[in-house]
Amino acid sequence: MTVKWSDLGLRLSGAVVIAVMVVGLVALVIPYDPADAVSYDALLKPPSAAHWLGTDGQGRDVLMRLVKGTEAFFLPGLMGGLIAVVLGGLAGAYTGYASGPLRSALVGLLQLVDTLPRLVFIILLCTIRNPSIPLIAVVAGLLFVPTVATVVRRKVEALGSEDYILAHIAHGFTPTRILLHHILWLQCWPLLVRQAAFVFGYVLFVETGLSYLGDYGVQEPDPSWGNMVAQVKDLAGAGAWPWLAPAVAIVVTIAAFLAFGNLVARKGEEALR
Amino acid sequence: MTAPLLSIEDLVIEFDTQQGRRRVVDGVSFSVAQGEVLGILGESGSGKTLSTLSILGLVPGRPGVVSGHIRAHTDAGEVDFLAELPSVVSGGTAERAYQKDDRRWQRIVHRTMRPYWGQFATAVFQNPKQSLDPLMTIGRQLDESVSLADPSLDRAAVRARSVDWLKRVQLYDPERVAASYAHELSGGMCQRAMIAVALAREPRLLIADEPTTGLDTTVRAEIVGLFKALLRDRRRAMLYISHDIREVLFLADRVIVMRHGKVLEETSADDLRHGRGRRHPYTASLLEAADLPAGEAA
């Protein structure tokens, strides 16, 4: 009995996702003081037995920072995804179902957020409050609320007229229950999963991007994949490993998360169809 | 009695599911003569819909195996739809069935079927609202069929005939209907429109797949009546699929009863109506449920 290809993809991406989670959790318990890691005897050493992924411009072990770097993004990333999905889902459900001034106000607010030039807005915020990845994650999450909301709204509007929803109303379910349980939970979860995965990825993108644009991301000496990759700026001709490893890590992680979210979502949608 | 318009011989359809392979149509055979109305009776899941839709190659999803013969007497002479489908489709082993990708199978089916769609046979489905393109006026969809049926017509003539069709399906104010969208019409009106769209294509065989499901009783009666009226001229045959024995009896010349993907019995509508001949117990139970004379049980 051969394996379905979609399942194979699901398993692979799922494996990576789990791996990242595990590393992230392990990183929490590994003791690491960046100040101790600095060693001027081992600047920019290529990969070796002592340092599997070599050392960076401060002589710090790249692998170690890679591991500790996971800790920096993956919880906030999930948080950002959660914020976007929960708030977005609720807002979408409400705007799709309700009517009246409150709805219009909410729609306006969503549009307002949606129209902001995201990256620059985050940068401005990062100059006001000192940048930290939770800040970035929360803001990124909030900025994605409208996106999620619109998708959900369409779905709700589309489902609103479906017979079985009407039937539910007939059966005397409260609108809230129908919205939250029957529509949001039972019908929208696949696209919510997909969105969450995307936002998670986006948080990573933003963090790397910000680090590159001038250290608006996680601040040294704390390791983050973003500020590791950002070293590409001053390492031209000095060896690629310090930024290549995290770059690859980012690509693999994001690819896995997107794929996983998407495949799960697709399975769900097929089930719903 | 000329050669049948369509004859199906031990058709087998199997689906590959997570639980493994399910046989949903199990050696079904029947035939329809020119201008004849064949009623197919059975509860949902009895495989009646599938066996008939497979005639149009519109079977959804991807079946594991399709085998048997679907012989059609078209203008081009006799064709066996399944014979034209390559071996991947009919009688593949489990493994190969899994590897086979749906898009390719769909493409193959469509290629073989396209010439017969519409002009040989077409279909009317249940819940009519979803059978009509929500973004196109009824008129334009009707125009499509009309001009396909008779390419020689110019726009005006086409529209005229469309409106005429809307009249024939007993829609009042046909101009308004032609200008309106599905969501602006009632279910009944949509089904009438749908029937018009189907018949305007001038098929030799009309497949009506539970066309009255989801409509309220009075409307159902009207629709069934409409079919009767439209088929009186005997110019085209119809496969009328329903779980409602009264509708079937009202329309059909012959009836086949299906259950669990098998044909239980085949008989003339008159016999059923008047309770003549021996009955399969299942059929009998159906008749009783509709309190009609069951005749003597076999």
Next chain:
Amino acid sequence: MSKRLLRVLSAFLLLTTLVSSAAAQQVFRYPEDTRPSSLLPFFAEDMSAVRMCELIFDSLVVQNKRGDFEGGLAKSWTVDADQGGIKFVLREGVKWHDGEAFTAEDVVFTIQAAQDPKTLFNSKSKFNFIREVSAQGQYGVYVAFDRPVPEAEKRFLFKILPKHGFPDTAISRKDKFAREPIGTGPYKVKKGGYSLRSIALEVNGDYWNTSKVSEVLMQHTPDKSAQINLLQYSGGKAGVQAVIFLPPKNIPLFENSDSVVLEPYHTVSWWYMAYNHENKALADKAVRQAMALAIDRQELLEAHLGRGDILSGPFTESSPFYNFQVEPTGLELERANQLLDGAGWARKGDTRGKGKLKLDFEFVMDKELASNQALFLGIQAQLKKVGITVRPNYVDHAKYRDQVFTRRKFDLTLNIWSFEEVEDVYPLFHSKGVMNFIGYNNPDVDTMLDTAKATKDYKKYKEQMKQLHAVLAQDLPYFFLWSLDIYSGISKKMKGVYIQPYYYFSSFPEWELSP
């Protein structure tokens, strides 16, 4: 590369060659980290603007390669016996870029404009010593000082503005002159050459001196790796012929390159780590000294900035005031620890403390100073060894100036002082000095600075500065770090290159670009 790929690529190249306008020849391109804020010399705040203005404007006096001062727009000058004034004889037949003739009036105007209270610019104080300026005929200018000024000519390096370029002496930074400057210099802004992130100059046909390169193109390229890229492939039409500052990490890339030479130049600027003396712990001299002994400057310098001189005081080694008797301290961890223990700073876990005070400092850094971060990481690691904790606070330029210079919310910071020619440290260390942002207040130093300010005899002044050097090296208002050998990367196509440490392009007219 496969044949097919080659073919595709060549097709693409040909296409794009057709699409895009062919690049002009004899263009000297160079990237800048920051965008020139204004081409009006008064308002040329950042170095990129200073460099541009050097190409567009002239000054009365210029400093030549050997470092001594010779005539620019001034043919000659005579200083009064009492050093109370100076008379310039101006070069004749010099034309402004718009064809007008250059006269004494322009010089007078420039000085008056600079002194006009309505003209607001940073280095206004540089003109304070001038009491009065007057034109003597068309080509003579007399400048009277408010007090005797030694080596007065050195103070006339400022650029001369055209009187006819402005309505009156009150000049606003919003004046469109900032975008369409009119100078007497070797280059003028090309028609439509001023755009968001690039400025194109063309050679000034009737320049009183010769200039060889026909066009100059400044390109704002904040991304260093992009600059490196452009220098690496400087052969290409869009490549650059010079990168002003090559980060040491990238130097290996060009060390034995056949297309680029490394041009070292020595700026009159030194790096320092500033202590905020308003911080109780840092007010303790022992702490400052201990930190100085715990930080290995040599190591930091080599790891992150390449070559340079470790300094013991507020002057560069090339400065006449540098006191070579005072040896720079080296790394001495034991002594550092002893000092701290002696002063009663006992270890509590990672961080030493005394009573409520802890040796736990906020280290504020300016993002615009690129190597800041790397250096901080080293310092943090080294100070940890003697039980001193420093926390990074990495802020952008505007925020830095506000937080450190204006509001003084910092414990430690790392920065550079750059000087046009000789250092003047009075404003840095005098308790009333305008640049004394560290709240340094040492009566002895104050008196030394005041007396030095009063001395007319340059020799004496030198001696006093040398003493000051010794005192400051002991008292450590700052921890003096180093002055750098900076490297420019210059394309080998450039001939006759000499880099003026501050203005950079002073001798650019002699540069040559061989095709």
Next chain:
Amino acid sequence: MSGAASFLALAGRRIAASLLLLVGASFLIYFTIRSAPGDAVDAITPMGTPPEIKEKLAAEFGLDQGVLGGYGVWLSRSATGDFGESLVFAPGQTVMEVAAPAFEKTLLLSSGALFATVVLSILLALLLGEPSARQQGLTGALYFITSAPGFVSAVVFSAAVNAGVQRFVEQAGHETPPWYPIPIYSDSIVPYFFAGFVLVMGDGLLMDTFNAVRAEILSVRGAQFIAAVRARGASVTPHLWLNLAIPIFSAFVSRLPVVLGGVVIVEYVFTLDGAGYLLLEASKQRDFPVVVGLSVLFTLAVIVVGLLSDVARSVIDQREVARDG
């Protein structure tokens, strides 16, 4: 109700809302940048600038009024179409003089890139429909290619191109193209193509769009009326695209803000003189008139495109009007 009337009402409401939106967005940005520590004066005055000069400058820059007051002034001015003058970035030039051309470039770049992305997604969706060995492989590869952070793909890309061109020029003796080496801003359009390419490939945009478009196509394909159309032997294509038009367009619209954000990085790497570059520089220098002015343009663009999509929707899909009206 009649389509035309309700459509007009709809448009009216939308435009009114948009104005509110502009005010809201501009205030948000104004507030943020004004409350950022350090201001335009700090950005230009180095250590030792006498305080009186700083004060006079602050007054000249209109920094002496509070945030709210300042915004009031700004709003009343910009209501008359005067968005003020740049303070630091381009002293003396009006904001629109500086911002408009830059924004034009950026808008073209990002919408162009986004358009390309959508088209590409459609093609891919038609190509990689259902699970199969080869197609799954391709999809997987796609995931990896598109999951690189924008600037990483940009840096790697430019390095590759430069090295490639150099090798090629040596091999084929072709003269070097004017845009080589990248990245460099030049009047040639080529850098914009590269930037666009990276925009499409980077930051998972393509993958995201691809998934959305793909889902839409599948759902329409599966719809019953398509089966009906088939059954009557009519061609499916017109029905398919008619029903896909709106979802695909809204996929475009909903992603525009993201791309307009991502463009900052791309312009930084490829040294393009677009709005992203301007916005970044101006906000570093606290040149708030420029920043706010630009943000207004950004908002405006998003709003206008949103309006367009609404109009398109209510023209194509009568149900929408019925719903909103």
